[in-house]
Amino acid sequence: MTQPLRTDILIIGAGLAGSLLAWRLMQAGKSIHIVHHPSLLSASRVAAGLINPVTGQRLVLQENIELLLPSAKKLYRQLEAQFHSQFFFEKEMLRSLQHDKAKLAWKKRQNNPTYQSYLSNIDGQSSVIKQHQTGYLDTNALLDSLHTYFQERHCITISDVRQEDIKNYQTHCQWQHITASKLIFSQGWREINGKFFAFLPFQPAKGEILHLSTPHSLPDYILNQGKWLLPLKDKSFKIGATYQTDASDEQPSESGKHELLEALKNMPIKQKDISIISHQAGIRPNTLDKHPFLGMHPKHQHIGIFNGFGSKGSLLIPWHSQCMCEHLIHDTTLPSDADIQRFTCV
Ligand SMILES: Cc1cc2nc3c(=O)[nH]c(=O)nc-3n(C[C@H](O)[C@H](O)[C@H](O)COP(=O)(O)OP(=O)(O)OC[C@H]3O[C@@H](n4cnc5c(N)ncnc54)[C@H](O)[C@@H]3O)c2cc1C
Structure with missing residues (x-):
């Protein structure tokens, strides 16, 4: 007993x-x-474990970021020291401003001192910006x-x-x-x-992610074009994520895969010889x-x-x-x- x-x-x-x-x-x-x-x-x-302080079409800075980000970095570094392994990877993000709403938001944000340590211009580019203090947790x-x-x-x-x-x-x-x-x-x-x-008031939201491999080189930053591409340390990469408010099942779907592979076609990487390692789905515990x-x-x-x-x-x-x-x-x-x-x- x-x-x-x-x-x-x-x-x-x-x-x-x-x-x-x-x-x-x-x-x-x-x-x-x-x-x-x-x-x-x-x-x-x-x-995917992405950490991104500025999100959405309106480029909104996460509330309390000055508390959240240092706390996250500190805790993950403590855990890394405890387990002698790296868990948190800092990586810059290139953000493509695809819609007028995002371009307008950038116009507003670019001279706002609060945003200066999170967003910056890329010389000669009007529709791509750099996001800083981004990365991912394994x-x-x-x-x-x-x-x-x-x-x-x-x-x-x-x-x-x-x-x-x-x-x-x-x-x-x-x-x-x-x-x-x-x-x-x-x-x-x-x-x-x-x-x-x-x-x-929970509002669960299903999401799907593809883990892929390529023999070709990958960018050293995270790409964000609505869907994101995350290059990993073992030269494979993830692309995600779908967002579905109907959370009735946790199974990867053909429509989810199709949506992600279509988004991949617009990513600036070599499209040849890419193969799928895995396709996963999960449900986010979102709230109203x-x-x-x-x-x-x-x-x-x-x-x-x-x-x-x-x-x-x-x-x-x-x-x-x-x-x-x-x-x-x-x-x-x-x-x-x-x-x-x-x-x-x-
Ligand atoms: C496709 C997708 C992409 C995402 N991408 C990101 C991202 O890039 N960055 C980010 O920060 N977040 C991301 N998230 C969100 C992130 O996954 C969640 O915010 C976080 O993982 C929630 O953690 P949790 O412990 O609350 O829930 P979960 O990870 O779901 O853990 C719940 C736990 O409860 C246990 N459990 C449930 N019911 C029972 C039971 N009856 N008895 C015993 N055990 C039970 C389960 O076994 C599990 O261990 C993503 C989510 C999805 C689905």
Whole structure:
């Protein structure tokens, strides 16, 4: 029979959100246990891990970038030092301004001092700009290292958790043989099917990515033409991503592949001899107001959520995991735009 186990915090889900929160809590001296199921596809395993402070046709700078980016870089460098492996790769991005909206936005932004460290002109070009402070996180390498670390410390269990099996008491909660002072759900988009946080306005969005190889040389920067092309360290490259608000399945589709291969034709690289290594799909845990979901359940004080990082997990999770960690340990106030207290309809 499985021995009973006591832990400070039980986390359900080991994508980027659950794993980085667990790491931060362990570093802060808390005991943790994680439960996840690898056969339940994780968006973090599909994501390209791009970090891009200025996005969209309107070239909008991410809110709180001055907090988010340093926090992300610091955490990824700490993890690299811990695991003797590089996870975060800084790479500039060339952004093609294909539509009038983007050209107009650039006109507005180019003399704005706030944007100067993120965007710049390329001499003689009117429809291509450079984006700085961009790069990508190798999410699979980072998650492999973290999961091995958790396994070596016997604090990760593989199981498909049914929220109906969670017992919620006055002072603690329990799932199977594990008793925890607090339980945090980091299940990505699957939270929409749960019993505790279904009241939160998730807007899951399916996405597909192609991983390709070519014998020809690739640019040393990320290309962004609406669809992006990410050259990787092993000379292969990724192209993505599709965006579909109907998130009824996680399967790669022929239409998704076609959309990406059509976008590839317009990329300034040699088109001959390209072959497909893999084609993956996943579901982003997007939210209606585009802000993450952090905090404890309004009725069940030992049960919380750390989720809703949408299309920007690599940039958003490091800083928000710090906020959530401090909230769980010291009861500090959460950032108001991420705190689930903004929704009252339970
Ligand atoms: C095609 C695509 C491209 C993307 N590109 C980027 C990008 O370039 N840059 C970027 O920053 N972000 C990108 N994203 C978004 C990014 O993937 C997410 O923001 C982030 O990975 C979310 O992490 P998460 O841990 O919340 O969710 P997930 O990674 O989905 O993890 C959820 C975890 O919960 C577990 N789980 C779920 N239900 C249960 C259950 N019942 N029992 C046990 N375990 C359970 C799963 O096994 C998994 O471990 C992309 C996403 C997609 C789909």
